[in-house]
Amino acid sequence: MKKLFVFLAVVIFFFIITYLTWPTEKHPSLTHDVHHGVVSQIYEQSSERGADAHEYPSSTAHLGDLDTLGVHALGKHFFIPKRQQDLLHYPCSNCHNEALESLKSKEQKLGQKAHWDIQLKHASSDVMTCTTCHSETNMDDLHSITNKKILFNNSFKVCAQCHQEEYKDWAGGAHGKRIGGWTKPIVKKTCVNCHNPHRPAFEKRLPARYNTKMIEQRKQ
Ligand code: HEC
Ligand code: HEC
Ligand code: HEC
Numbered sequence: 194m195k196k197l198f199v200f201l202a203v204v205i206f207f208f209i210i211t212y213l214t215w216p217t218e219k220h221p222s223l224t225h226d227v228h229h230g231v232v233s234q235i236y237e238q239s240s241e242r243g244a245d246a247h248e249y250p251s252s253t254a255h256l257g258d259l260d261t262l263g264v265h266a267l268g269k270h271f272f273i274p275k276r277q278q279d280l281l282h283y284p285c286s287n288c289h290n291e292a293l294e295s296l297k298s299k300e301q302k303l304g305q306k307a308h309w310d311i312q313l314k315h316a317s318s319d320v321m322t323c324t325t326c327h328s329e330t331n332m333d334d335l336h337s338i339t340n341k342k343i344l345f346n347n348s349f350k351v352c353a354q355c356h357q358e359e360y361k362d363w364a365g366g367a368h369g370k371r372i373g374g375w376t377k378p379i380v381k382k383t384c385v386n387c388h389n390p391h392r393p394a395f396e397k398r399l400p401a402r403y404n405t406k407m408i409e410q411r412k413q
């Protein structure tokens with residue numbers, strides 16, 4: 194009889210312990226020890242940063258005060274940095290308030306080029322001159338080969354005319370670089386963030402080499 198009593202007591206004790214420690218279902222963002230996968234970890238981390246536990250993580254936090262512009266390219270929608278406000282010589286019409294030819298003839302007398310720092314090293318001069326991209330009649334905007342206005346902020350449209358493959362790859366995400374994070378909103382560098390339109394090829398660089406001098410210096 195005593196043995197049965199002890200047995201029952203042990204059974205009841207374990208029953209209570211099991212009941213108290215049985216895991217109940219909690220929202221992953223509210224626990225710190227449950228990692229059911231990448232997505233729940235992200236929710237968890239964003240709630241730790243003070244964001245709403247159910248809010249989808251956003252890449253805007255990484256963009257700072259970058260001024261962006263929404264674009265539609267080949268069925269994709271994303272954002273690119275604005276450029277126009279960063280141009281040193283904008284508005285161009287401060288000086289380009291008359292025909293280019295007459296500006297040029299005046300300048301010839303002075304014997305100095307206004308844009309001496311810009312030398313075109315892109316396509317051959319048969320294919321391209323300054324006015325392939327810049328408009329003689331409206332310097333404040335770019336223009337297409339068929340003379341349609343293109344804003345400086347949308348300069349990728351100028352490039353896309355001749356570089357369709359890179360343009361498709363860029364719109365699809367294979368060429369170029371995302372800014373911010375992998376999350377939405379999608380913000381990408383635009384062509385001129387990486388390529389200088391006037392000399393778009395990257396300079397050749399020597400490979401980094403094993404620096405024997407440096408190793409000797411470190412030993413000292
Ligand atoms: C401070 C005055 C000034 C400003 C601002 C200015 N330009 Fe000019 N630009 C000139 C003059 C003067 C010429 C013509 C003489 C020359 O080429 O030296 C010229 C020539 C040009 C040419 C033709 C060059 C050639 O060799 O055929 C282009 C293209 C051009 N400018 C683009 C621009 C653009 C784009 C802007 C604005 C982002 C701009 N300019 C702003 C003064 C200016
Ligand atoms: C392939 C197209 C293309 C050609 C050709 C071209 N440009 Fe440009 N140019 C651009 C684009 C695009 C920008 C804006 C770049 C940016 O957003 O940083 C620009 C910017 C400029 C600016 C403004 C720079 C600043 O920071 O204020 C000047 C001035 C200019 N171009 C002059 C010229 C002159 C002069 C020539 C000919 C020698 C020329 N461009 C040829 C595409 C072109
Ligand atoms: C009117 C046509 C045309 C436009 C517009 C144009 N390009 Fe080009 N681009 C060419 C040609 C032609 C070449 C030379 C191709 C070659 O050498 O194989 C070239 C070469 C290049 C190269 C490769 C250079 C190298 O040798 O690796 C880059 C990068 C480039 N362009 C970027 C741009 C960007 C960025 C823009 C827009 C700002 C632009 N292009 C606008 C025609 C154009």
Ligand code: HEC
Nearest residue numbers: 349352353356359360363368369370382383384386387395
């Ligand atoms: C994040 C930077 C970045 C952006 C944005 C970017 N490119 Fe490039 N691009 C590169 C690099 C890096 C290369 C390889 C250069 C090399 O091999 O020397 C390249 C190569 C190219 C070439 C030469 C291709 C070849 O086979 O040699 C062209 C043309 C070109 N880019 C056009 C564009 C155009 C047009 C856009 C916009 C629609 C663009 N790029 C956007 C970085 C960029």
